[in-house]
Amino acid sequence: MTRASLDKQPHEVAAMFDDVAARYDLTNDVLSLGQSRLWRREVDRAVAARPAERVLDLAAGTGTSSQPMARTGAYVVPCDFSTGMLQEGKKRQPWLPFTAGDAMRLPFADDVFDAVTISFGLRNVQDTAAALGELYRVTKPGGRVVICEFSHPTWAPFRTVYTEYLMRALPPVARAVSSSPDAYVYLAESIRAWPDQPALAALLQQAGWAKVAWRDLTGGIVALHRGTKPAA
Numbered sequence: 001m002t003r004a005s006l007d008k009q010p011h012e013v014a015a016m017f018d019d020v021a022a023r024y025d026l027t028n029d030v031l032s033l034g035q036s037r038l039w040r041r042e043v044d045r046a047v048a049a050r051p052a053e054r055v056l057d058l059a060a061g062t063g064t065s066s067q068p069m070a071r072t073g074a075y076v077v078p079c080d081f082s083t084g085m086l087q088e089g090k091k092r093q094p095w096l097p098f099t100a101g102d103a104m105r106l107p108f109a110d111d112v113f114d115a116v117t118i119s120f121g122l123r124n125v126q127d128t129a130a131a132l133g134e135l136y137r138v139t140k141p142g143g144r145v146v147i148c149e150f151s152h153p154t155w156a157p158f159r160t161v162y163t164e165y166l167m168r169a170l171p172p173v174a175r176a177v178s179s180s181p182d183a184y185v186y187l188a189e190s191i192r193a194w195p196d197q198p199a200l201a202a203l204l205q206q207a208g209w210a211k212v213a214w215r216d217l218t219g220g221i222v223a224l225h226r227g228t229k230p231a232a
Contacts, residue, residue: 009126039148039222040065043119046146046224049074053114056138058103058131059121062089063096070096077113079106080121103131108138115139119148123194132207141232145209151216151223152196158219166191197223 043065049055051073057066060078062085070076079101080086086098101107103118103125116135125131135145153159166188195203197214200223204212209227216223 035218035221039217040068040119042217042224043117043146043148044068046148046226047115047117047144049076049115054112056106056108056113056116056135058101058106058116058118058135059124060089060098061085061121063093063098065117065119066096067093074114103134106134106138110137111140113139113143115144115146117146117148120150122147122149123190128203129207132203132209136208136229139229141229143229145204145225145227145229147200147204147225148217148222149200149225150191150194151200151220152194154216154220162221163192197225200225 047055047069049069049072053074055069055074055076057063057069057076057078058080060066060080061082063078066076066078076096077099078086078089078096079099080089081100081102083100086100089096090098099107103121104127116139118131118135122128122131139145153162170188171185197216197220201212201214204225204227208229210230212225212227214223214225
């Protein structure tokens with residue numbers, strides 16, 4: 001299995017990411033024209049991990065997003081349901097506590113993390129509301145969530161150009177640089193089908209998160225949503 005369908009069956013999505021694990025980070029850098037590094041820096045700033053804090057990095061893949069947070073002295077748990085991604089990450093960063101877990105049934109107790117974050121993984125979860133509820137469950141009262149996900153460009157002419165890139169230019173570029181180019185056809189389709197910024201903010205609020213806000217990056221290609229779990 002190299003390509004999942006948009007009904008996002010967990011075993012299909014996990015198998016797809018297993019297939020692309022070895023070259024995933026390089027492919028993302030190429031397809032995003034280098035913007036993925038900027039987006040990761042903004043996530044790191046938004047999470048603002050501090051020494052001795054516990055941080056869950058969900059859909060962490062190979063742990064690229066976990067490294068800068070761990071360097072602050074926080075205890076960062078990279079979690080993913082792709083064993084291929086986890087194995088690749090463990091080879092690169094053996095000191096990180098990589099953990100296998102499904103976003104809809106996280107293997108953690110209630111109220112244990114000071115911050116939870118997920119970058120470019122929420123749209124691959126079959127039940128978005130369930131995942132947001134699980135993130136809420138494992139976060140301490142007063143803790144915070146940061147979600148970085150592809151979104152909808154805010155300027156209509158740019159949105160048209162961007163959609164054309166996703167559906168026409170991205171697949172041939174992926175064929176040139178990826179070990180499993182069909183997976184990137186699914187990724188393009190999943191980006192186009194994903195809710196816009198206000199819709200995702202509403203889902204966060206429905207899951208119980210307070211002080212929900214978002215900031216657009218790169219003209220709305222990506223949005224950074226944040227929220228807080230109300231203090232007890």
